[in-house]
Amino acid sequence: MKLAVMVNEGPYTHQASDTAYNFIVAALNAGHEIFRVFFYHDGVNNGTRLTTPPQDDRHIVNRWSELSKAHDLDLVVCVAAAQRRGIVDPDEAKRNGKDSDNIAPGFRISGLGQLIEAGIQADRLLVFGD
Amino acid sequence: MSETKKFMYINRRPPYGTVYPLEGLEVVLIGAAFEQEVCMVFISDGVFQLRQGQDTIDSGMKNFSPTYRALGDYEVTRLYVERESLEERGLTEADLMPLTWEDEDDDWAEKPSIQIVSRAQLSDLLEEQDVVFNF
Numbered sequence: 001m002k003l004a005v006m007v008n009e010g011p012y013t014h015q016a017s018d019t020a021y022n023f024i025v026a027a028l029n030a031g032h033e034i035f036r037v038f039f040y041h042d043g044v045n046n047g048t049r050l051t052t053p054p055q056d057d058r059h060i061v062n063r064w065s066e067l068s069k070a071h072d073l074d075l076v077v078c079v080a081a082a083q084r085r086g087i088v089d090p091d092e093a094k095r096n097g098k099d100s101d102n103i104a105p106g107f108r109i110s111g112l113g114q115l116i117e118a119g120i121q122a123d124r125l126l127v128f129g130d
Numbered sequence: 131m132s133e134t135k136k137f138m139y140i141n142r143r144p145p146y147g148t149v150y151p152l153e154g155l156e157v158v159l160i161g162a163a164f165e166q167e168v169c170m171v172f173i174s175d176g177v178f179q180l181r182q183g184q185d186t187i188d189s190g191m192k193n194f195s196p197t198y199r200a201l202g203d204y205e206v207t208r209l210y211v212e213r214e215s216l217e218e219r220g221l222t223e224a225d226l227m228p229l230t231w232e233d234e235d236d237d238w239a240e241k242p243s244i245q246i247v248s249r250a251q252l253s254d255l256l257e258e259q260d261v262v263f264n265f
Contacts, residue, residue, distance in 0.1 A: 006263075041153055081153060112160035119261040120135055120164065127263065 003027055004035045004122035006115065008129025010042035011060035012053065017046050020128035021063060028071055036074045036118040037064075039107075041129065044087045047077045049104035061104050068106030075107045076114045136167045138256065140264035141176035146191045151179050154265025155197055162204035169208040170201075171252060177215045180226040180244065195227070202231030202243055209243045212252055 005024060009016035024034055039046050051061040068075050077087055088096070089103040103109065119125045139158050145151050158170060172180060179198070186193040201209070209229060216222060229243040247255070256262065 040157075041150065080156060084149075112157055113163070115157065116137075116161045116164045116166075119137065120133060120166065125261050 001123045002033045002035050002121070004118035004125045005037045006118075006125060006127045006129070007037060007039050007043040007046060008041045008127065010045035011051065012057075013042070014130070016128040016130070017043065017060055018058075020126075021060070021067070023126065023128070024067065024073075034071070034073055035122045036076055036114065038115045038118055039075070039077045040081050040112075040115065042085065043129070044077045044082045044085050047075065047082070047104050047107040048087055048102045050102045051104075065104050065106040073106070077103070077107050077109050078115070079109050079111055082109055134166055135260035136169075136258060137161060137261045138169050138171060138259040138263070140171045140173065140262065141179055142172075142174040142264060143179075144175040145179040145181075145184065145195065146186060146189060150265045151176070152192070152194050154263070155194065157263060157265075158201070158206060159197075159204055162206055168206050169210060169255070170206065171210045171212070171255070173212045173215050173252070175215075175219075177211055177219060177221060177226075180209070180211065180229070181221070182225060182227050198227060198229060202229065205231070207231040207241070207243050208245065210245050210247045210252060210255065212249055213246050214249045216246070 005020055007017050007020045011017050028034060046061060046064055049061060053059055064075060067073055088098055088101045089109045090101045092109055093101040139154060141151060141154060143150050161168065184193055184195040223246055226244060230240045231243050232238045233241050
């Protein structure tokens, strides 16, 4: 089955992104296709490479980046939600006159159309959040 | 894109206090460009999103309630409000913004966008959907 996933909560504060991650791993292992993972609301905070959790805890951001690399996952951060929360890629940093970017490897910033398209293209859209 | 799906946007939180309703509305407006079969649902404290006369000056929050009036222009013409949720909060339809849309198939007649429906009716509507977002 072709699946799309929406993640609506930030890492560590809320278990939603852990649950989404575990679901995706299980779905891939079961042979399903992940069309796209879309990060919205505080979910965009899953995509900053500046995250530095304590060493004895899971590294949620790196875990997403590694999963993306291993399975060629399309990890999309909503641009409007990202701008509110200070998640920027090099292009956005330049466009908005910021002194740096912080997007994590494997993530890209794009618009809400990517979420709607995922809803249309995928057999199921799964939403993880409150 | 030839395929048309049924999209439902469920709103269940009060308009201010969290950013979910504002960002949820942004999804609806962007989604309107994709020409899918769209409806919005307002349940629980979400019914307060459509309350008339919202004033956010003292709280410093952005009053985005005028945006709901634009939904008709985006061809988002079906806003279902749950009757039980209104009643539980002491509200009636008269407390809500009078939202309308213009029906181009009926000589641009102005028609109400808000439909008051029962919890049971909503349950049936939900059953028909392909894609459900909730904010």
